[in-house]
Amino acid sequence: MNAPRRKYLSNFNGWGARRKVYEVPGGLEIDELDQYDITRKRVFFDDVVYVTYHRYYGKAFLWLMGLTGGFFTFVAYLAWSDRSPEGATALMIIALLFLVPMALRLLLMVDCITIYGKRSKAQLHFSFRKARAREVYKDLIEKIRQTQERLGAEIAAEQAQQEADAPARPPQEAVAFPLPPAVPPSKPAAPAAATPPTLIPPTQ
Numbered sequence: 114m115n116a117p118r119r120k121y122l123s124n125f126n127g128w129g130a131r132r133k134v135y136e137v138p139g140g141l142e143i144d145e146l147d148q149y150d151i152t153r154k155r156v157f158f159d160d161v162v163y164v165t166y167h168r169y170y171g172k173a174f175l176w177l178m179g180l181t182g183g184f185f186t187f188v189a190y191l192a193w194s195d196r197s198p199e200g201a202t203a204l205m206i207i208a209l210l211f212l213v214p215m216a217l218r219l220l221l222m223v224d225c226i227t228i229y230g231k232r233s234k235a236q237l238h239f240s241f242r243k244a245r246a247r248e249v250y251k252d253l254i255e256k257i258r259q260t261q262e263r264l265g266a267e268i269a270a271e272q273a274q275q276e277a278d279a280p281a282r283p284p285q286e287a288v289a290f291p292l293p294p295a296v297p298p299s300k301p302a303a304p305a306a307a308t309p310p311t312l313i314p315p316t317q
Contacts, residue, residue, distance in 0.1 A: 122249060123237040128173075139260070141228060141235045156230040158260035163229055164179040166250050168218050175215055182211030226250050228257075 118136035131146040137266035160221060187206035193201035206268035214309075224246040226237040 115303045123239060125236065125238045132236070143233075143235050153272060154233050154235075156228055156233050158257045159264045160230040160232070161228055161257045161261070164250075164254060164257065165227045165229075166224070166246075167227075168224055170218060170222055175218060178211045178215035178218070182208045182215065184208075185211070224252070228253065228285055 189204035224239040
């Protein structure tokens with residue numbers, strides 16, 4: 114049996130791990146690559162609770178690029194002060210390799226789509242292709258809505274069929290039960306006789 118065709122959506126490279134997200138019939142498939150191990154998860158469209166779309170900078174990325182680029186810029190300044198323009202130029206080019214991505218991240222940010230299921234979630238990251246991110250978001254929303262509406266219609270039809278196939282209960286006749294005999298009212302009890310007080314003679 115051939116495996117279902119997968120449609121590539123996005124990838125994300127983190128610290129020591131990579132994540133790729135594919136679209137498969139009826140849901141999403143996430144492959145997490147941790148060195149030599151691959152973990153595969155799925156989020157089905159009928160299990161989706163909600164979907165979010167937001168943007169973020171990535172503080173760790175900005176700090177790493179900024180500090181590294183600043184370090185090479187400072188070293189390039191020292192080389193320029195020592196009248197070594199060749200070394201300063203080479204160091205400045207290295208610094209730009211870190212400073213340019215930081216500037217692009219500050220300008221563009223990263224678009225992130227998060228799909229929350231009942232047991233798992235999937236995240237799609239788009240650093241540059243913003244139009245592609247919005248297109249994928251609208252497409253996923255539409256497919257999730259259609260899947261859940263179809264599932265709800267199938268459940269409602271199945272319940273209606275079960276109710277139609279259930280045998281009708283015969284009407285029950287009312288049964289009259291005899292009333293218990295009336296209890297005669299009890300006579301009020303006679304008041305108790307008053308007991309005269311006992312006098313205690315004073316002691317000598």
